[in-house]
Amino acid sequence: MRRREFLAGVGSVGVVAGAGAVAVYGLPSTDSLRDGDGEGDRYDPLEIETIDAPGSDAGTIQVPDPDQPTFVDFFGTWCAPCIEQMPALAEANERIGDDVVFCSVTSENVGDGGALSEAELVEWWDDNDGNWTVGLDPTAELTARYLEGGYPSAVAIDASGRVQWADSGVKTADELVAGIEQALEADAGDE
Amino acid sequence: MERRTYLRSLGVAGVAGVAGCLDTLDGAVSGDDSRTVLSPSDDHPSDPPYPSHGDEFPSFSIPDPIAETTVSLDDFVGERPFVMTYFFTSCPDGACPALLLRLRRVQEDAAEHGYEDDIGLLAFTFDPERDTSPVLREYANEQGIDYEADNWQFLRPDTYEEAESLTVDTFGMALRRIDDDDEHEESDHDDHDHGEYTFAHNNRVTLVNEDGIVERAYPSAVLSEHAVDPETVVEDTRTVVGVE
Numbered sequence: 001m002r003r004r005e006f007l008a009g010v011g012s013v014g015v016v017a018g019a020g021a022v023a024v025y026g027l028p029s030t031d032s033l034r035d036g037d038g039e040g041d042r043y044d045p046l047e048i049e050t051i052d053a054p055g056s057d058a059g060t061i062q063v064p065d066p067d068q069p070t071f072v073d074f075f076g077t078w079c080a081p082c083i084e085q086m087p088a089l090a091e092a093n094e095r096i097g098d099d100v101v102f103c104s105v106t107s108e109n110v111g112d113g114g115a116l117s118e119a120e121l122v123e124w125w126d127d128n129d130g131n132w133t134v135g136l137d138p139t140a141e142l143t144a145r146y147l148e149g150g151y152p153s154a155v156a157i158d159a160s161g162r163v164q165w166a167d168s169g170v171k172t173a174d175e176l177v178a179g180i181e182q183a184l185e186a187d188a189g190d191e
Numbered sequence: 192m193e194r195r196t197y198l199r200s201l202g203v204a205g206v207a208g209v210a211g212c213l214d215t216l217d218g219a220v221s222g223d224d225s226r227t228v229l230s231p232s233d234d235h236p237s238d239p240p241y242p243s244h245g246d247e248f249p250s251f252s253i254p255d256p257i258a259e260t261t262v263s264l265d266d267f268v269g270e271r272p273f274v275m276t277y278f279f280t281s282c283p284d285g286a287c288p289a290l291l292l293r294l295r296r297v298q299e300d301a302a303e304h305g306y307e308d309d310i311g312l313l314a315f316t317f318d319p320e321r322d323t324s325p326v327l328r329e330y331a332n333e334q335g336i337d338y339e340a341d342n343w344q345f346l347r348p349d350t351y352e353e354a355e356s357l358t359v360d361t362f363g364m365a366l367r368r369i370d371d372d373d374e375h376e377e378s379d380h381d382d383h384d385h386g387e388y389t390f391a392h393n394n395r396v397t398l399v400n401e402d403g404i405v406e407r408a409y410p411s412a413v414l415s416e417h418a419v420d421p422e423t424v425v426e427d428t429r430t431v432v433g434v435e
Contacts, residue, residue, distance in 0.1 A: 076288075076333060078333040081285075107292075107335050108333065108335055109332070109335050114332075115332035115333060115335065138335075139296075139299045139303075140292060140295055140296055140299065140335055140421075141296075141299075143292065144292060144293075144296045144420070144421035144422060145420075145421075145422070147289060147292060149284075149285055149286070149289055149413060149414040149418075150284055150285010150286055150287075150288055150289050150413075150414070151285050151288055153285070168285055168414075169285075
């Protein structure tokens with residue numbers, strides 16, 4: 001640990017961020033989020049519990065689906081940008097949702113003793129005009145695999161389980177559809 | 192326990208070391224791979240200006256506003272390893288939820304596999320003005336963290352000045368406070384009386400072993416090309432804890 005060098009640089013963040021190795025791992029700026037790394041990651045499907053809500057049936061789904069492309073929106077009911085993105089998700093689902101497994105997943109502790117009840121989640125979903133599958137990730141295992149930075153975060157996985165597109169932040173419907181198309185095209189290319 | 196005696200004396204020296212003799216001291220004790228379970232990481236900068244692989248983790252003593260206790264390095268040395276991250280709840284870009292997700296996954300895995308008593312999870316906020324106890328509780332709920340578990344502790348200095356000093360001088364982290372009218376347009380948190388501001392900060396997660404030696408300092412742990420998968424943090428933690 002080069003304490004002396006560090007102490008010399010403490011006075012100015014700029015100096016710290018510019019010093020040697022730190023430049024590579026420098027101070028993140030709030031607008032320099034990476035976009036879509038992690039392509040090609042492949043995991044076995046996880047079983048995700050889905051809830052009874054508008055557009056969503058109680059049951060389970062496999063994520064990623066072993067037979068067709070899967071799109072997942074990672075959201076939280078506490079997350080204002082997630083609310084902001086709901087209309088874009090609705091439009092994307094309208095346009096391309098039939099071609100993929102299209103779902104939103106929260107890793108909040110939903111249920112008795114959790115951060116919010118299932119009824120509160122359903123109310124949030126309804127208030128924000130969600131009308132597609134909503135899943136729960138109570139141990140954040142799925143979220144930990146695919147969350148691309150912060151919330152909201154979206155991932156499009158092809159039918160063979162490879163991540164083809166992932167990005168965080170509020171997206172437009174066009175951006176979401178373009179991401180999902182990457183998963184569809186990857187599968188077309190495999191055939 | 193020779194180790195503990197040694198660490199105690201180091202802690203004392205560390206306080207005096209702010210005056211300028213720390214480099215000599217560090218030169219004598221850092222970069223020693225024999226005190227770590229994990230090998231150095233190829234992907235990390237070598238000898239970075241913050242506590243990293245093989246370094247003694249710096250001594251600290253910081254209030255936990257929810258448990259109403261003070262948490263210090265001595266609570267862990269000789270007792271159990273810990274994983275620490277550095278955040279603030281008003282974090283606008285999702286980096287902090289992503290950092291806490293990594294600690295949450297360790298908490299989930301520990302509970303699932305029975306090592307919950309053998310690991311500490313520390314989330315240090317550098318924003319004591321806004322991160323009050325109720326705010327921290329709500330945030331923990333939102334992020335799915337069991338803050339009432341014995342292995343979870345929020346660390347919050349009493350003042351921003353102390354927080355800044357700990358962040359920069361002790362933990363070796365770049366931190367810059369940005370007032371809203373400079374660079375930042377809006378915050379999602381408008382339910383407080385303080386001025387709007389945010390922070391630019393390193394997104395780091397640190398894994399420290401039972402002897403107080405850093406095993407991993409994942410630099411830019413989220414939102415970067417060096418981001419570390421939550422599962423890697425879990426696996427490294429298991430290795431350091433010694434989970435079979």
